[in-house]
Amino acid sequence: MKLTVLVDNFTYIDQYYHGEPAAAYYLELEDKRILFDTGYSEIVLSNAEKMGIDLSKLTHIVFSHGHDDHTRGFKFLADKIDLANVEVIAHPACFLPKYSGDLYIGAPYSLQEMQAKTNFKPLAESYALTDKLIYLGQIPRTNDYENKEPIGSYEQDGKREADYLLDDTALAYRTNEGLFIITGCSHSGICNIIEYAKKVCGEERICGVLGGFHIFEDDMRLAKTVEYLEKCNLQKLYPAHCVSLIAKAKMMAKLPVVEVGVGMQLDI
Numbered sequence: 001m002k003l004t005v006l007v008d009n010f011t012y013i014d015q016y017y018h019g020e021p022a023a024a025y026y027l028e029l030e031d032k033r034i035l036f037d038t039g040y041s042e043i044v045l046s047n048a049e050k051m052g053i054d055l056s057k058l059t060h061i062v063f064s065h066g067h068d069d070h071t072r073g074f075k076f077l078a079d080k081i082d083l084a085n086v087e088v089i090a091h092p093a094c095f096l097p098k099y100s101g102d103l104y105i106g107a108p109y110s111l112q113e114m115q116a117k118t119n120f121k122p123l124a125e126s127y128a129l130t131d132k133l134i135y136l137g138q139i140p141r142t143n144d145y146e147n148k149e150p151i152g153s154y155e156q157d158g159k160r161e162a163d164y165l166l167d168d169t170a171l172a173y174r175t176n177e178g179l180f181i182i183t184g185c186s187h188s189g190i191c192n193i194i195e196y197a198k199k200v201c202g203e204e205r206i207c208g209v210l211g212g213f214h215i216f217e218d219d220m221r222l223a224k225t226v227e228y229l230e231k232c233n234l235q236k237l238y239p240a241h242c243v244s245l246i247a248k249a250k251m252m253a254k255l256p257v258v259e260v261g262v263g264m265q266l267d268i
């Protein structure tokens with residue numbers, strides 16, 4: 001599988017793509033061309049064009065969760081490209097309106113609008129995009145140190161509820177060396193995600209992890225996450241999007257960290 005970072009917070013020197021505090025990854029494998037998240041703005045389109053990636057040929061769009069830094073770019077895609085035949089996969093709660101206080105931080109369209117624009121599959125359970133690439137669906141939160149706090153609220157049936165981001169999910173890709181995990185923001189916890197991926201895929205080995213981990217503080221959770229990832233015996237760790245400098249520094253001391261930026265390409 002070929003993975004290209006289309007949108008990330010960071011850019012590399014001498015490569016004139018645009019960055020923004022958001023995420024989008026382009027995946028090519030077999031006859032599938034998959035966009036995992038869409039970033040926040042139109043840069044998903046302009047970066048793809050500069051990289052020679054034709055997003056009008058997408059077969060799938062998969063959303064990690066409903067926050068606007070992962071879904072808002074969809075509006076720009078939908079304005080430019082006919083997505084009627086593109087299979088779109090996300091948790092059913094992904095397109096509920098989400099707020100931080102009064103600020104809208106959710107997806108640009110409702111679930112009904114997504115169904116009208118695309119071949120939309122709301123899926124809370126795991127789903128095989130191919131034999132090797134698995135959408136994990138809703139992640140069970142099994143450990144006692146990750147993500148116990150809600151982020152803002154969501155609205156359903158006219159009521160606002162604390163948002164624990166039950167829509168948060170990730171992808172797992174089977175390789176000969178074990179699973180390669182790709183996350184959006186890991187609101188469900190990167191360790192919970194990895195544990196669930198092992199269970200869903202029936203594979204204990206993890207060869208790599210790429211994506212946002214939503215870790216900012218130098219605290220107990222970071223220490224436990226580093227300890228957990230050390231036990232995974234990873235070949236490479238690609239912290240992206242929402243991992244602070246101090247968290248990356250703590251990870252680098254113990255783990256095979258690789259710097260991520262827009263334009264990075266991996267053959268996995």
Ligand SMILES: [Zn+2]
Nearest residue numbers: 065067185187
């Ligand atoms: Zn988020």
Ligand SMILES: [Zn+2]
Nearest residue numbers: 069185212242
């Ligand atoms: Zn995010």
